Amino acid sequence: MGFPTNLLLANLVMLAGFAHSFNFWRLPCRNRIAAARIDPIMAPGETCDHMHTIFGSGGFSDNVTQDDLLDANCTSCAVTQDKSAYWTPPLMFVYSNGSTTMVNQDGGMLAYYFVYGEDPQPFPESFRMMAGDQFLRNFTGPVPDPPTSEWTDADKTQFSLSQKAIGFNCLHYNTTNEDSLYRHTMPEKDFLDENCWDGLRIELMFPSCWNGVDVDSPDHKSHMAYPDLVKDGKCPEGFNTRLVSLFYETKYDTQDFRGVEGQFVLSTGDPTGCGYHGDFIQGWEPDFLQEAMNGCTNPSGEVSDCPLFTDNADASTCQIALPEALVDENPFFNLHGLLGDVPIQSGPEQATPYGFLLPAPTSPGLPVPAGGIIGSLGDVVSGVVTGLAAPVPSEAPSDGRIQAAQVPSTTCASKQALPTGVSRDADDCEVVIVRETAVVEVGNDGVPITTLAPVGSTTTSTKIVAMPMNNLKREQFSTPGEMSSLRRMHNRHLHNRH
Numbered sequence: 032m033g034f035p036t037n038l039l040l041a042n043l044v045m046l047a048g049f050a051h052s053f054n055f056w057r058l059p060c061r062n063r064i065a066a067a068r069i070d071p072i073m074a075p076g077e078t079c080d081h082m083h084t085i086f087g088s089g090g091f092s093d094n095v096t097q098d099d100l101l102d103a104n105c106t107s108c109a110v111t112q113d114k115s116a117y118w119t120p121p122l123m124f125v126y127s128n129g130s131t132t133m134v135n136q137d138g139g140m141l142a143y144y145f146v147y148g149e150d151p152q153p154f155p156e157s158f159r160m161m162a163g164d165q166f167l168r169n170f171t172g173p174v175p176d177p178p179t180s181e182w183t184d185a186d187k188t189q190f191s192l193s194q195k196a197i198g199f200n201c202l203h204y205n206t207t208n209e210d211s212l213y214r215h216t217m218p219e220k221d222f223l224d225e226n227c228w229d230g231l232r233i234e235l236m237f238p239s240c241w242n243g244v245d246v247d248s249p250d251h252k253s254h255m256a257y258p259d260l261v262k263d264g265k266c267p268e269g270f271n272t273r274l275v276s277l278f279y280e281t282k283y284d285t286q287d288f289r290g291v292e293g294q295f296v297l298s299t300g301d302p303t304g305c306g307y308h309g310d311f312i313q314g315w316e317p318d319f320l321q322e323a324m325n326g327c328t329n330p331s332g333e334v335s336d337c338p339l340f341t342d343n344a345d346a347s348t349c350q351i352a353l354p355e356a357l358v359d360e361n362p363f364f365n366l367h368g369l370l371g372d373v374p375i376q377s378g379p380e381q382a383t384p385y386g387f388l389l390p391a392p393t394s395p396g397l398p399v400p401a402g403g404i405i406g407s408l409g410d411v412v413s414g415v416v417t418g419l420a421a422p423v424p425s426e427a428p429s430d431g432r433i434q435a436a437q438v439p440s441t442t443c444a445s446k447q448a449l450p451t452g453v454s455r456d457a458d459d460c461e462v463v464i465v466r467e468t469a470v471v472e473v474g475n476d477g478v479p480i481t482t483l484a485p486v487g488s489t490t491t492s493t494k495i496v497a498m499p500m501n502n503l504k505r506e507q508f509s510t511p512g513e514m515s516s517l518r519r520m521h522n523r524h525l526h527n528r529h
């Protein structure tokens with residue numbers, strides 16, 4: 032289905048510098064089970080800040096366990112013995128008018144399983160991990176990578192290895208393709224238009240050295256480490272258990288936007304690609320993965336060439352039901368900005384957390400983060416306004432406070448079209464968190480301040496008089512997800528005050 036399998040394999044073998052052969056297979060997951068703001072690893076039981084394209088077990092949910100995955104009656108991947116879950120942020124296109132659309136994902140995704148290294152083990156029970164850092168916005172190594180034989184200690188730090196584990200492969204099948212993991216940043220749109228006739232393949236190598244103990248960790252990464260050549264090589268001290276190696280490939284039809292004005296970004300608002308990441312929860316039938324690692328010896332890597340695998344006839348029909356908060360969200364097209372109001376942050380500095388990802392405020396006087404909670408009732412803070420201000424509601428409640436729900440969703444949603452260069456009244460005012468990225472300020476008289484600080488400007492002594500979050504009405508938000516994220520922020524706010 033458009034994947035130049037022989038080429039890719041040659042690339043991988045070359046890159047890894049293999050003289051000997053190793054078992055591997057390429058697991059096609061042709062259909063998504065969902066595209067939604069769900070991430071059971073990073074945001075269990077909640078709405079995730081950004082959207083993912085999700086493959087694998089029909090048991091997937093925002094708070095899924097391995098047992099749920101295994102109990103499901105279907106998977107969207109090609110073999111019935113695998114009910115794992117695989118997900119990444121998809122590639123989006125931002126039109127010059129601010130609308131966004133998901134770039135068609137050609138052929139779903141492929142999950143490669145490589146049996147590299149010494150005595151590799153299958154994923155342990157309940158194993159989960161993520162790779163990549165959604166806030167990263169720069170690549171710090173030399174471009175292109177020096178040959179692996181010349182890698183210095185600086186090339187082999189875990190940070191450096193994790194950056195080199197991300198690839199953007201410009202596809203042009205009528206000429207020689209780039210090696211896998213050749214470029215680690217997203218090519219410019221002009222370059223994609225002109226050169227990548229067959230689209231863009233986004234790649235991610237997961238770490239394969241395990242600490243031998245933890246099946247997960249607080250950051251979902253530190254129980255794992257990269258071997259010193261990314262794909263293969265030596266495992267670092269303390270991560271001596273080699274696991275089967277996992278590599279994701281997703282291919283996007285960027286040519287659909289050839290000549291169209293706009294930019295490509297990940298659903299995390301990342302135009303650089305450096306913040307690409309992926310998640311995995313193990314859902315292989317007990318003992319089966321080890322059998323496949325030993326028994327799938329056909330060098331083609333085709334799952335159909337390994338007699339152990341049972342072909343999954345239901346792959347194309349497997350879907351999950353979305354949580355209620357997300358059923359009205361359209362992952363494929365959003366009129367104003369990215370789904371979840373994810374701000375586009377181009378770096379090179381680390382992206383700023385937004386929405387519920389914000390660190391909890393610890394003291395008054397913090398910078399005002401993008402749409403985040405900036406303090407408690409009565410706190411006085413000053414700092415940089417990074418949130419985008421929505422046009423103000425036409426009426427304020429009689430008690431002088433503003434209800435978040437009174438800001439019509441249309442005005443919240445039009446924040447992309449904010450005027451620049453507006454200034455705000457520096458007097459005391461109320462600050463109301465309206466949505467994850469919108470801040471509305473209201474004067475003490477209850478009248479909304481109509482001129483607001485431009486993004487990036489410094490406020491002076493903004494008094495937070497109230498954070499009224501009561502009486503939120505679903506119909507006043509364009510999506511239920513917005514309301515639930517508001518509630519969550521509010522709860523966290525209350526929690527932090529006690």
Ligand SMILES: *[C@@H]1O[C@H](CO)[C@@H](O)[C@H](O)[C@H]1NC(C)=O
Binds near residue numbers: 076077
């Ligand atoms: C997630 O599921 C576990 C186990 O079913 C449950 O104990 C926990 O409360 C759930 N968490 C959330 C945030 O829903």
Ligand SMILES: *[C@@H]1O[C@H](CO)[C@@H](O)[C@H](O)[C@H]1NC(C)=O
Binds near residue numbers: 104105345348
């Ligand atoms: C799996 O279960 C769901 C819900 O019960 C059902 O709608 C679906 O048809 C089943 N799929 C398969 C492949 O049996």
Ligand SMILES: *[C@@H]1O[C@H](CO)[C@@H](O)[C@H](O)[C@H]1NC(C)=O
Binds near residue numbers: 126128129130
């Ligand atoms: C922006 O342009 C796209 C593509 O032409 C269109 O579908 C969308 O409706 C436009 N959005 C706005 C806000 O006009």
Ligand SMILES: *[C@@H]1O[C@H](CO)[C@@H](O)[C@H](O)[C@H]1NC(C)=O
Binds near residue numbers: 205206
């Ligand atoms: C490959 O295909 C592209 C797009 O069809 C074309 O522009 C280019 O000239 C071709 N290159 C070669 C070497 O055939």
Ligand SMILES: *[C@@H]1O[C@H](CO)[C@@H](O)[C@H](O)[C@H]1NC(C)=O
Binds near residue numbers: 166168169379380381
């Ligand atoms: C590159 O990213 C790192 C990690 O996010 C950050 O610490 C560093 O400051 C960034 N470099 C630049 C030039 O902003």
